[in-house]
Amino acid sequence: MFVVMDHLDKHGAPKIVPACTYPLTGRRVVNRIYTDLAVIDVADGTLTVRAMVPGLGFDELQSMTGAALTPGF
Numbered sequence: 001m002f003v004v005m006d007h008l009d010k011h012g013a014p015k016i017v018p019a020c021t022y023p024l025t026g027r028r029v030v031n032r033i034y035t036d037l038a039v040i041d042v043a044d045g046t047l048t049v050r051a052m053v054p055g056l057g058f059d060e061l062q063s064m065t066g067a068a069l070t071p072g073f
Helices: 058-063
Strands: 002-005 032-035 038-043 046-052
Touching: 046 058
Parallel strands: 002 032
Antiparallel strands: 032 038, 038 046
16 A cells, blocks of 8 residues: 655654554555655565655655655665
8 A cells, every 4th residue: 555645744844753643544554655755665664765856865855754764766
């Protein structure tokens, strides 16, 4: 299953975080996240960046993400 979402909320806070705070409809069902900044694979608790928008560096993307990322491009 994949998720399409903005990378940041309207206040500029990361939407990709280590643990969900909202009630879940399913656990560990997402295997890919598409945001306005990147494409990220989810597997075995690891978030692997597959693609980023042009001009965005990995360190900059990591600073805008609330969970640890692994480069995979």
